[in-house]
Amino acid sequence: MGYRVAVVGATGQVGREMLNILAEREFPADEIAALASSRSIGKDVHYGDDRVIKAKALEHFDFKGWDIALFAAGSTVAKAWAPKAAAAGCVVIDNSSLYRMDKDVPLIVPEVNADAIDGYKARNIIANPNCSTAQMVVALKPLHDRARIKRVIVATYQSVSGAGNAGMDELFTQTRAVFVNDPLENKKFTKQIAFNVIPHIDVFLEDGSTKEEWKMVVETQKILDPAIKVQATCVRVPVFVGHS
Structure with a gap:
């Protein structure tokens, strides 16, 4: 018997990709619900190559009887609805970043700390990290297991897809302009993002770093080892999709 899976934010860029991955990997789902705001009721959302799902309104959805809710x-939205779904x-x-540093919510990258997933039982919520953190800790894990990493200096070059559809639209219109x-x-x-790089992702903090850089520090420590020191520089680059 398969799972009943709801995708919150299914009409957005990340939500659509979640649906694509579920279909591509043949996740054992008996039923899929595509949830979005009331503005998107009835909008077609693709699930795999040959199935189309109609979007439903999140505010009218009953999570009782559903196994998994992927929030994107x-x-x-997560603050308002994740506790209701969990309850x-x-x-x-x-x-989202909302629960990543919550002590009662596990922050999981399956290839790195899958053993921590049992911690979800405290609140029925699992968080996943910032996109750049997720990539980095997968590479660091085997090195840390062998040699115990003390310090990491990292620079990320992040595509505009990380800023959603609005970021991709701005790169397109500016490039054309x-x-x-x-x-x-x-x-x-x-x-200007077209033909430019911007060392500014999320807001600036009091120490001069950005919140994106702060996320890489604290999330790496929570996932891998609190003793690791991380120095991060995060840069937005004029690429539509794909971080490095």
Whole structure:
């Protein structure tokens, strides 16, 4: 018998990718629910190559009887709805930053600390880390097991997909504007992103680092080892998809 899986934020870029991966990997799901805001009710969402699901309104959805809820709608939505889903008996896996540093919520990268997943029972919620942290700790894990890493200095070069559809749209419109000599407008990013790099992802903190850089520090310590020192520099680059 398969699982009943709800994807929250299913009409967004990350939610659509979650549905694609579930289908691609043939996850044993008997039923899939695509949930979004009331503005997206009835919108077609693809699940694999040959199946289309109609989006349902999150605010009217009953999580009782559902096994897993994948949240890909940001911290505000997760704060409002993840506890309700968890209280209904549904295991929440949240993609936002909201629960990552909560001591009662495990922060999981399966290839690195799958043994910590049992901690979900405290709140029925599992968090996953920042995208750059997830990539890095997979590479660090075997090295740390062999040699005990003391310090990491890392630079990330992150595509505009990390800023959602608005970020991708801004790169497209600015790139086109450069070629036709139209004026450029910055809406999503603080500086021009077309043909530029911006060492500014998320907000700046009091010490001069950005919150994105802070996430890489504290998340690596929670997932891998609290004794590891991390120095991170995170840069937004004019690439549509794919971090490095």
